Amino acid sequence: MVSALTFDRQVFWPALINGIAASGLYGLVAVALVLSYRISRTVAFVHGGIVLSSTLLYWWMCSDNIQDSLQSAGGVSATVDLQGSVQNTNRPEWPAFPVMLLLMALGAAVAATYGFLVTSTKLALYPKVTLTNFSLAMMLVMVGLIFKYSTASGEPVPSPFGDHKWHLGVEVVTLHEIMTLVILGLVVVGFTVLMQQTRFGIYVRAVADNVEASKLVGVPIGTVGTSVYAISGAISAMGGVLIGNYIGNDTTSILFVFLRAMIVCVLGAFSSIPLALAGSFVLALLDSMLKADVFGHVDNGLREIIVVSILFSVVLLIDRFGKKSSSVLAH
Numbered sequence: 112m113v114s115a116l117t118f119d120r121q122v123f124w125p126a127l128i129n130g131i132a133a134s135g136l137y138g139l140v141a142v143a144l145v146l147s148y149r150i151s152r153t154v155a156f157v158h159g160g161i162v163l164s165s166t167l168l169y170w171w172m173c174s175d176n177i178q179d180s181l182q183s184a185g186g187v188s189a190t191v192d193l194q195g196s197v198q199n200t201n202r203p204e205w206p207a208f209p210v211m212l213l214l215m216a217l218g219a220a221v222a223a224t225y226g227f228l229v230t231s232t233k234l235a236l237y238p239k240v241t242l243t244n245f246s247l248a249m250m251l252v253m254v255g256l257i258f259k260y261s262t263a264s265g266e267p268v269p270s271p272f273g274d275h276k277w278h279l280g281v282e283v284v285t286l287h288e289i290m291t292l293v294i295l296g297l298v299v300v301g302f303t304v305l306m307q308q309t310r311f312g313i314y315v316r317a318v319a320d321n322v323e324a325s326k327l328v329g330v331p332i333g334t335v336g337t338s339v340y341a342i343s344g345a346i347s348a349m350g351g352v353l354i355g356n357y358i359g360n361d362t363t364s365i366l367f368v369f370l371r372a373m374i375v376c377v378l379g380a381f382s383s384i385p386l387a388l389a390g391s392f393v394l395a396l397l398d399s400m401l402k403a404d405v406f407g408h409v410d411n412g413l414r415e416i417i418v419v420s421i422l423f424s425v426v427l428l429i430d431r432f433g434k435k436s437s438s439v440l441a442h
């Protein structure tokens with residue numbers, strides 16, 4: 112429940128900084144979801160599997176083996192569990208940045224394969240709700256494999272940008288947080304230029320507005336759809352890598368971030384990147400301030416109710432008072 116309404120000025124600014132930094136995570140995933148929805152009119156749950164897989168693969172490939180370890184006879188790093196037995200960790204400890212690029216390529220390949228199926232084969236003729244269920248099934252398969260084989264148990268995940276940090280008053284700002292926002296800004300600017308200044312962008316906007324008319328004028332629907340899915344898959348994979356440094360490798364928390372990113376996409380009916388980014392900022396800021404008890408203590412369950420209720424209230428206000436031609440509920 113909520114304690115008596117208060118305002119704690121000491122934790123307000125740290126909560127504000129944390130909220131701004133966290134908004135970049137929701138924003139990256141939201142951009143990927145909006146892009147894929149615009150090209151296929153389906154919710155690409157497959158991105159949730161890519162996000163989760165990227166976080167855990169990055170953690171396994173790049174995390175150091177536990178420092179308090181024994182060296183086996185063969186020189187393999189090993190750890191001692193509570194029963195005193197020896198268990199090899201066998202992590203390769205590869206360099207972080209190349210691994211992030213590798214996972215982005217793998218994410219692009221997985222998403223492109225899905226995009227090809229739903230835009231270039233007979234599946235494209237199926238009802239949109241069927242394709243959405245197909246995407247959800249793909250995500251559940253990926254999640255099931257991860258739950259079966261993953262050994263993650265909430266460990267921290269290293270940042271591809273190192274451990275540099277700075278102090279702003281009582282708050283610590285890391286290079287990872289700054290780079291997350293920088294990357295989000297570069298992605299948004301890059302897509303703005305791509306959509307407005309290139310032939311590919313014209314094709315994407317044409318398909319997003321009217322698929323049948325685009326076919327009549329010769330737009331390569333399958334190529335455009337596959338390419339957009341590949342780009343959004345790479346963004347999802349990058350988001351998965353960056354998420355790990357914030358919340359560790361806990362699978363439930365990672366999926367929770369993905370589901371929250373889906374919620375902010377509702378602000379623009381999955382078709383407006385600016386509204387999705389605005390929703391990401393509001394969501395992250397509210398969550399950070401409620402966690403920091405800026406307005407008094409709020410338990411976890413009630414905090415989620417408050418955050419989601421405010422977001423959906425914004426959706427209703429946009430639909431009620433926004434321009435009818437761009438109503439978020441008009442599609």
